[in-house]
Amino acid sequence: MWGGHDPQEGALKFQMCQGDGAALPWPRVVFAPNGQPAAAPQVSPAELAQQAIAELGIEAPDIRLAPPGDSPHGATVGFPVWMWTARRPATTGPISKTAAAGGISVTVTAALESVTWAMGDGAVVTCAGPGTPFTEDQAGRPSPTCGHVYSQSSSPGFSIAATGHWRIRWSGAGQGATDSMDLTSRAQLAVREIRTLNTHVRGG
Template sequence: MASGTGDNGLRVCYSAGVARPVPCVDPEYGWLADDGCYYKPAPDFEPMPVLAAQVEPGVDGSWYAMECLGMSTGSGVIWRRATGIAGLMPPIPAVLAQQARSRLVLPAPRVRSSPVPGVPQLVGLPVWLWVDAASWRPQSTTAAVPGAAVTATAMPVELTWRLGDGSTVVCHGPGTPYPADGVDPATASPSCGHTFTRSSAAEPGQAFRGSVMVTWSVTWAGGGQGGVFPVLTQTTPITFQVAESQAVTLPGPSAGK
């Protein structure tokens, strides 16, 4: 069975008889095996006598929920030998890792700046950029079956600001909040900032329209194993109104007076 990477960074698989790629791991159905069926452990399943006959005494095995696609048919819960299921799906920690990854919910970045959004910035004066600390924290989820648990953790690592004036600023951290007691307006942020060099008066709505994107690294650990997933991103639109300060020259006293 061929596989690749989908737009969301997760693996997709191409199963016989299915016209389009499907998730290799589905949070509801489990892992897609080479036989065109999804499997996931069903350790709490209590079979009726007719199904209990599937169990082979003295043989290592477990119950698995099965959901088949395409050219395969059938669904339900079946018993599989441990040696047989090993060829159909990866070790349980890898299955649980994919399920935990699919459950991650990342907060949208809460954008902050000084001057505050909505207040016109001034050409030539530094703008401080940062995101709220509440949106810059690790996010974790855990998937578990009896005897095994795996946690996927997303860690914010980078901010990419597209300011709308053609500039892009990459900051390796949340940025520095503007001090409550203020600083010299000509002081630049020590970690994340931008200085506009032209007015936004000629832009639609008289504002620069851009975005701020948070990049998250994603790892998993559990069951004595661990690994890394492709990065995730979360984006929020931003606008900045930028004005140009106009100087007014007044006539001075005449020479000799």
């Protein structure tokens, strides 16, 4: 705890440092020689970047489906399902945050790169970006960017997991790096099968 210092030569001081309104990875305990103030804590750009990343407020995909998951009929075997995430800064980006302390500042920017959809029937679909929102005039057509067709039914519904893959870049104080983050949300979608019966009636 004393870091090789003689307890008779000074004291341990408890320090808390604030940066941009939020606590950095302190408190820290430092040694202060007798009669001298404790040295000001030093913050690294990487520490500031981690603070800013924690404050970005990015979220897992805000799942949207067509047909919607709360539809009384659900999807239909053989017909296209559209998948996308609602577009907000927190769900698709780009979103930025700056943290500053100790005379330096770091800016972090995050953007959604792709979404991986586990459709519950064993299929996994990876879509570049958030997907295309469905509109009624596209009924019966496949999504141009992110869709799936079920080949089997499920009355309880298939459990769908959407994982958003974020790319995070930070820079400041002459340094910088790239990081990634994966966030997952879930939904349920019932899938029914429509059966047709052909009959032939002979005339008398």
